[in-house]
Amino acid sequence: MNYLGGEGGLIVGSVCIMAAICYIALSLEHFVRTLKHAYQQIMLFVLSGMLFGFAIWAMYLVVFFAYRLPVHYSFNFSLVALSYLIATLASLFAIWLTSRPIVSFLRLILGSVVMGLGVAGMHYVGMAGIEISQHDVHYDARLVLLSVMTPIIGCCFSFWLASHYKHTLKYQKIYKITIATIIALNIVSTHFIGMSAATLHSLHDATHFIENNHESGIPLFVIIFISVLIVASILAVAILDWRLEERNLQLLKAHKELENVNFQDNLTKLPNRLFLQDHIEKLFQRYKLTHQKFALLYLDLDFFKAVNDNFGYQVGDHLLVALTERLQSILDDKQILLRLGGDEFLVILPQIKEFQLESIAEKILVKVQERFFIEHKQINISASLGIVLYPDHGQSLQDLLIHADTAKMLAKEQGRNTFCIYSASSEQYFQHRHQSKLINDLYRAVDEQQFVLYYQAKFSADYQICGAEALIRWQHPTLGLLAPNRFIEAAEQTGLIIRMGYWALEQACMQLQAWHEKKLPFCQIAVNLSAVQFEHKHLVSTLEKLIKKYQIQPKALVLEITESTAMHHIEKSICTFERLRALGVLLAIDDFGTGHSSFLYLKDLPVDELKIDREFIRNLCEGSKDEIILESIIHLAIRLGLVVTAEGVETEQQAEILKRLGCQQLQGYLLGKPMPIQCLEAKYFAES
Numbered sequence: 001m002n003y004l005g006g007e008g009g010l011i012v013g014s015v016c017i018m019a020a021i022c023y024i025a026l027s028l029e030h031f032v033r034t035l036k037h038a039y040q041q042i043m044l045f046v047l048s049g050m051l052f053g054f055a056i057w058a059m060y061l062v063v064f065f066a067y068r069l070p071v072h073y074s075f076n077f078s079l080v081a082l083s084y085l086i087a088t089l090a091s092l093f094a095i096w097l098t099s100r101p102i103v104s105f106l107r108l109i110l111g112s113v114v115m116g117l118g119v120a121g122m123h124y125v126g127m128a129g130i131e132i133s134q135h136d137v138h139y140d141a142r143l144v145l146l147s148v149m150t151p152i153i154g155c156c157f158s159f160w161l162a163s164h165y166k167h168t169l170k171y172q173k174i175y176k177i178t179i180a181t182i183i184a185l186n187i188v189s190t191h192f193i194g195m196s197a198a199t200l201h202s203l204h205d206a207t208h209f210i211e212n213n214h215e216s217g218i219p220l221f222v223i224i225f226i227s228v229l230i231v232a233s234i235l236a237v238a239i240l241d242w243r244l245e246e247r248n249l250q251l252l253k254a255h256k257e258l259e260n261v262n263f264q265d266n267l268t269k270l271p272n273r274l275f276l277q278d279h280i281e282k283l284f285q286r287y288k289l290t291h292q293k294f295a296l297l298y299l300d301l302d303f304f305k306a307v308n309d310n311f312g313y314q315v316g317d318h319l320l321v322a323l324t325e326r327l328q329s330i331l332d333d334k335q336i337l338l339r340l341g342g343d344e345f346l347v348i349l350p351q352i353k354e355f356q357l358e359s360i361a362e363k364i365l366v367k368v369q370e371r372f373f374i375e376h377k378q379i380n381i382s383a384s385l386g387i388v389l390y391p392d393h394g395q396s397l398q399d400l401l402i403h404a405d406t407a408k409m410l411a412k413e414q415g416r417n418t419f420c421i422y423s424a425s426s427e428q429y430f431q432h433r434h435q436s437k438l439i440n441d442l443y444r445a446v447d448e449q450q451f452v453l454y455y456q457a458k459f460s461a462d463y464q465i466c467g468a469e470a471l472i473r474w475q476h477p478t479l480g481l482l483a484p485n486r487f488i489e490a491a492e493q494t495g496l497i498i499r500m501g502y503w504a505l506e507q508a509c510m511q512l513q514a515w516h517e518k519k520l521p522f523c524q525i526a527v528n529l530s531a532v533q534f535e536h537k538h539l540v541s542t543l544e545k546l547i548k549k550y551q552i553q554p555k556a557l558v559l560e561i562t563e564s565t566a567m568h569h570i571e572k573s574i575c576t577f578e579r580l581r582a583l584g585v586l587l588a589i590d591d592f593g594t595g596h597s598s599f600l601y602l603k604d605l606p607v608d609e610l611k612i613d614r615e616f617i618r619n620l621c622e623g624s625k626d627e628i629i630l631e632s633i634i635h636l637a638i639r640l641g642l643v644v645t646a647e648g649v650e651t652e653q654q655a656e657i658l659k660r661l662g663c664q665q666l667q668g669y670l671l672g673k674p675m676p677i678q679c680l681e682a683k684y685f686a687e688s
Contacts, residue, residue: 022052022180046092053088056119056187057126079129083122090118094155108159115159116152119187123147123194135200143197147190154186265339267317268324276338276346280397283350287390295357297347298386298404299364302416304343311377318374319381326367346404354389354421361385361419369417384411385419393422439490441476446499450475453507454674457684458526458645458667461659465684467524467558469667470508471674472500492532501533502542508557509550511677516552520685526558526588531565535572540579547583554584558609562590566605574604581606588645593633603640609665610637614648617668620657631661638662 094115124144127137158179263275271279283294301323308316320343327337327345336348349360365383372379386408394400407422414420445451452475455468474482491497508525515522533539547554559580566573566589577587588609589602593616602610612633620626630646637644646658649668658666675683 016184019177019180019184022055022183023176049092050088052091052094053084056087056091056122057084059184059187059191074131076129076131079125083126083129086118086125087122090115090122093118094159108156111159112152112156115155116148116150119151119155119190120148120194123191127194127198132200138199140197140199143193147193147197150193151186151190154182154189158183158186268321268339270324270337270339270345272338273340276340277397279336279348283348283390284395292351293353293389293392295349295352295387295389296400296404297349297357297361297364298388298401298408299345299347299368299383300386300408300412301343301368302382302384302412304381307379307381311374311379315374315377315379319372319379322372322374323368323381326370327364330363330367352389357387357389357421358419361387365417365419382417384408384416386411387419387421389421438487439494442474442487442490442494442496445474445476446496446503449503450477451500451503453504453511453677455525455677455680456667456674457672457680458524458665459671461664461666463666463671465522466665467526468522468680469526469528469560470504470511471528472504488530492530495532497530497532498536501530504528505543506546509546509552512552512556513550520681522685524556524558524586526560528560528590529565531562531568534561534565534576535569539576540583543580543585544583547585555586558586558588560588560590560611563592574606577606591647593629607642609643609645611645611647611667612663614668617646617648617650617654617658620654622653622657627657627661630658630663634662638664 093111130137263271263278265272287294304316307319320339324337324339324345327347331337331347334350338346338348340346347364349357352360364385368381368383372381386404386406388394388400388404388407390400393403403422407420411418411420452473453470454473455470457465458467458469460466472484474487476482488497491500505527508527512522512525529539547557561573566577580587586609587605587607588611589605589607590611591613592610593613610633612630616626616630616633620630634644643665644663645665645667646654646663647667649655649658649666649670651670654668655666655670672683
């Protein structure tokens, strides 16, 4: 059989058509996904297989007609049809294989063998369907083997690339064009090699063979060269792609490690707050669409500080790690445990029903209470849990965390080692209960005199003690020592401030008497009067009785009234000031500058001292506006005959500026903090 070089254009055109059909077949998967009905997908699948099979079959005919047969021939249409059926079945298999989401190595090899044998089988069945009179066709076994191996190897690499390009985001069209071209050239090579393997044998002359023309050696060499070139190209592409993929995997791994560092707690290796902010937005988007619910469980260990204080921070850290492992053991894969910081944890419970929350919370509490053994030490702890449900208790992360914290605090208020699910009334209940309990405790505190006076020293400009201010504290039986901001408002609302104020006045008078009897040099104690007490009708008479009872010098007692209180009812205030002044006590305007400051009324008030509010001192520095304001206040007050005291002095620079401006008295943490009377006497009277 002689190769007919004039048909080269037809062959090239057939190869292009074959490549185009292969490209369509590779693009089939994306198009099939858009079809809604299964029968439509099956029909398109079969139609594509038939089209692909026809292209392979037609390519065989084109190659066959490109050879010049020296004898007459005809076709056996049954075998020719069978060859088309084989090509179609092989094509259907190829399309099915490349459309799979994942192609395993074993399936890849098996598919390549089946497809390669299908293409080669189609060729030789087609050849068997050609009937040549008075001749037999003999085949070169070596070329036959090459014609079988060529499609197997080509299909193997083609299928591998076809399954691999799906996972790439870029250059998908280039991948498909390359694969389609390789398949087309591979099939053409198979047909050429198969045709070149055939030799005609005359039945009339056993000694004469009509062998391939010598010219056929050239196309045979070209075919083998092209096949080798195709395989080499595929190998080169595969190696380069493998190198690129390996590098991409390394970069992806490094990127994930960096992300983990940012979104991971250093101690427990749990996700942290940054992870929560990122993850919660995804949950919001997902659950808004599905209208499902998820829960946040806020866990705070009870008295964890005591563990650190008693056993050390190292044991505390080991305890947190052990607790993390214990909690993770009872959570499923979908439930996420995070560490917010310190001894606070958060559990995200997706797709949860409200009735399921109690059992989960109970399970966690039981697990936390189990005994820990850390560095040969036995440790028992408990936890308080606050639970919120999205979207019932908030539709933002901030709202959910605030409400979870409120529920957690309510759990602590209920005795700790329990849980509380947030409700609309939880916050009001918590605040009301806390305030109600505090007020109830306040009545008992007044009856049992649970209050103590702390004293903060006042100093002259040369840093000599010139007095002390009495500051009330509440020694609560369970909450410990409470500052005035925790209970003064409640005391004023209930009227208990009157009894508390008179108690403080009497304690100050008793202390002045004690110092006088000990012949200690303190000469003044200042006591704050609340607005309610300043307007109380028995203030003057009660104070007069106390002065007589304890036989104190009236000028040793200084009454401090806030500027706002003094200016509230100015005429009545002036009258009260004059009555107090008649008793001989000294009067001071406290927190001057923050209320309704008016030097016009200040000149009419019979006061002895002006205490500048700490807000003017806080940001005081050289050349500041505060310095200019203070200079005006101090100079004017001195001109009015008032002693000027600055509160809240905390730095040497503040003290130096105040002294330079003419301030006569200083008070603040730089010079002395509030302290019990025993500490005050030990610190300032020891030398005397």
